[in-house]
Amino acid sequence: MPTRDGASLQERIVALIHERGLAPESPMPTEVQLMELLGTSRNSVREAVRALQALGIVEIRHGHGTFVGHASLEALTPSFAFRVRSGAGGIRALNDLVEVRELLETGLIGQVAQSTSAPRLAALEALANGMDRDREADRAFHALLYDSCGNELVLQLIGLFWDVYHEVEPTLGPPEERTAEIAVNHRRIVAALRARDPEAAREAMRLHFRDVKARIARAEARPEPART
Amino acid sequence: MPTRDGASLQERIVALIHERGLAPESPMPTEVQLMELLGTSRNSVREAVRALQALGIVEIRHGHGTFVGHASLEALTPSFAFRVRSGAGGIRALNDLVEVRELLETGLIGQVAQSTSAPRLAALEALANGMDRDREADRAFHALLYDSCGNELVLQLIGLFWDVYHEVEPTLGPPEERTAEIAVNHRRIVAALRARDPEAAREAMRLHFRDVKARIARAEARPEPART
DNA sequence: CATCCACAGGACGTAGGACGTCCTTCGCTG
């Protein structure tokens, strides 16, 4: 079977990766080799590869070569960020995004409460206390929370949503006393975990997201915050 | 401020969409216009636009023009499908994906149980009964379930995960009596909704996903199912 | 002999031009 030409170039390149059983980080054929393999011009090859790069399926290193990617959700950040920035429906989309994170985190926090080790609790507490100074601590906190669940997709989704939210967060207006709220909420979560109380942890998580959504609602109430 | 050249072409095009306040479906500048606006060659413009198309940020219609896209998650299907097809970790990734769907659906089904109208229930039941004949009925069932939640992102995520799962489902081996199981599980869910019993609905949903995950586990146990 | 540097080569990045294909529109024709 030579190659049905019905499939798009993109699909044929992906098929090629699977046929050869190439693992992430493996080198892909050269652009010139792909030209010959697929019987097209370098231009078409490059466009297809660029599309695959945008999806995280391949990784391009200038001067070095093209490699199979990890299809990490990180690559998809621009798509989600775009959706959330879209004028009118943007705030709505942002709220949807936070609600999904709430669903994931309140769903998982129960099992986390039953299985978190003492050293991990200490690390979580340290992060919760450092949030005033370092905003990244918030991201690390949520990542560490679900690190033990063994679900890579959840970790990446939560990280993705965090990134997208904080990318547009400045446009939501002044933070008010939010930074204080955040630390309090996170300390409450840690306390519930320390008590190994799943229901209390879930409730603490709900409170946290209630505050986040309240901030979004305040932003929605105010007039269009002026475009860049 | 003319345009800082530090940003990638992609980012500059996205910025241009936001600056002009272009809504989805609006026509984008022509490739030639973008060349002039961004001061690059048509080749570079096309590559950047192709990347944005892969992310669903723009939509290209041959012979007609380029338009602002909806950044629908549908465009991201190839990325998720790739991740799930990746040889060794593929089954693991598929399981992660189903678990995320479980988190979302069990988290939402409670509020659905309290708010689903009679006609909607009838429609759900019809779909549940039609699953033996039409596999799409399953997809429609889950979409209709959460349609009333007002969260577009959840709908798209569940649809995306459904698509990805069913794209690789054939490789999981023979379906056994699964089709029967599916209908039973879904009828149980409808019954719980009809009784307006959130906890029963959640439990029925858990059972459904228990079966799905069991199928994945059986596939993981068997040897590599031979590549295409 | 070990080290450092210049250079050649491979691979991706950008540019410009030419032609093909698809779609729409307008004007001509019957």
Place this chain on the structure above:
DNA sequence: CAGCGAAGGACGTCCTACGTCCTGTGGATG
């Protein structure tokens, strides 16, 4: 007035040439 064909706009593909980045090699140097 209806139908059809030509023209033009916009994306698709191809080709060629040159620039930039990285690596490995080989010679000059201490």
